[in-house]
Amino acid sequence: MPGLNVATGLTTRLIACFDIIDGRVTKARRFEDNIDVGDAAEVAASVYADGIDEIIFYDILASAQRRQADLSTIRKVAETVFVPLTVGGGVRSLEDMHAVLAAGAEKISLDSMAVRNPSIITEGSAEFGRQCIVQSMQVKRVPVTGEIPSGYEVFIDGARQATGMDAIVWARRGEELGAGEICVNSIDQDGTHEGYDLEITRQIAEAVNLPVIASGGAGSAEHAAAAFTEAGASAAIVSSLLYSPRMERTVPVGEIKAELAKRYGLPVRLV
C-alpha cells in the first residue's frame, strides 16, 4: 500500500470540513440535526491561524435548493486564508466549476452529482486536471451480499438515498473516470467522536492509488493517528474535534499536530 506519509516526505494533513448554511459553519451528527458553530470567515481565519492544512466547504443545501454554491462566502474566506480550499455542493456543470475556482477554490468535491452523472468527473478532470476533482462518497455499513461484497454501500443526498453500489467498486470507478483524491465519509461514524471507520478507509486506500481522506468520527488525535497508520489515509477531517458544540472539550489544530508528532512520530506541518 503506497502512501504512508513517512516514506514520501509528505506530512499528514488535517482538514477542517465546513457544512455551510447561509454563510455559517454548522455541525451535524450522522448527517442530521445541524447546529450553528459560527461565521464561516471567522471560523476559517481561526483554524488557519492555528495551522489547519486545508479547508473543505460543503454547501449542504445548494443541491436540494438547485442553486450554485455560495460563492460570496468562498470568496470571503479565500481573501484571508491561504491554504487549499475545496468546494462541494451545487456543482452540476463545468461552468459551475469555473465559478467556484474563480472565487478562489482549488478543488471541487463531487458526491451525489457524480453518482447520478459519472461523466462529470471525467469532464472536470479533462478541463482542470485530475488534482482538481475530489470524489466524495457517503458510505454505510450493510450486510455483505453479492451486490455489496465489501459490506459498505454508497449513499447519496445527505445519506438518505441508497444506491445499491459497493463503495470499493465506486472508488475504483472514480479513479478510472479521473478523480484525483477520494474522501470517504462514514455515515455511521459521522459526528460521533468515536473514531473513523478504519475498515472502509483502509479498503479504499488499498483499492486505489489516489490520496484518500478519512472523514467522520474523529474525537481525538489518537483517532487521526489511526487513520494515517492503520488505514493508510493521506488526510483526515477533524471538524468535530476543532469546533463541535457537542464536544465536551474542543482541541486546537496545533495541539492535535503536536500530539501526532510527539506520541505517534508522524510528520506534521507546524506554523
Added chain:
Amino acid sequence: MQDDRPVVGVIDYRTGNSQSVVHALNFLGVPNRLLTSPAQLDGIDRIILPGVGSAGTTMTYLSEAGWPEALHARVIEGRTPFLGICVGLQVLFESSEEQDATCLGWLPGTVRAFNGADVRVPQMGWNQVHRTSTHPFLAGLPEAGHFYFVNSYYADPADAGDVAATTEYGLPFTSAVARGNIMATQFHTEKSGPLGLDLLERFAKTPQEELCPA
C-alpha cells in the same frame, strides 16, 4: 503621492487559479492586475503565470491568446521579473510527458511523470523544500519548510544550475527553479500559508537589481 511600487500582472487563462494569486497579492498590499490578453501588459512591472491542470491544455490556452510571443519579448528579451507557479513552472521547459506537450522552452529540460516510484499520484499535500541555490528569490527560506504541492509531473532540468530547490516524493525532484529574472515554484506559493506568502512578497517587493542577478 507617486506610487512607484512595482505592479504585478497575473496571467488569467481559462483553467488557471489566477484568482487565488490575486487574493494573496491583495492581502500583501501588492498592486496587481489580472491579465487576460498580452495587450494588457502595458504598465506591468512583474509577471506571474499561475497554473493548475495539465501542461498541454495550459499551452493551448496560452497560445490561443498569443502569450508565448508576448512573454518571450517581455521576459527573455526585456528581463521583466517572472514567477511561474506549478504548471507555470512546468511550461518553462522544452516539453512535457503530459499530453506530449511542446512547451515554452525557456529552460532546457523536460517534465516527467511520477511513475515507477511507489507513491500515490498526484502528490497532494505539504512537503519539505530544500534550497540548493544562492539565487536571491529563495534567500531567507527556512531549511526544510513545508509548502503545498499538487502535481503528477515534475521538471527535470538539463542545466543543474537552474535548480533552486529540491523535494522528495519517492524520488528527489526539482521543486523550484531560478535563472536571473526567471523564477518558478512547483509548489503553490499562494496556498502555502505564511511561508508561501513570504515568497510571493519577496518576488513582488524586492528591488529588481537585488531580486534578479545578471
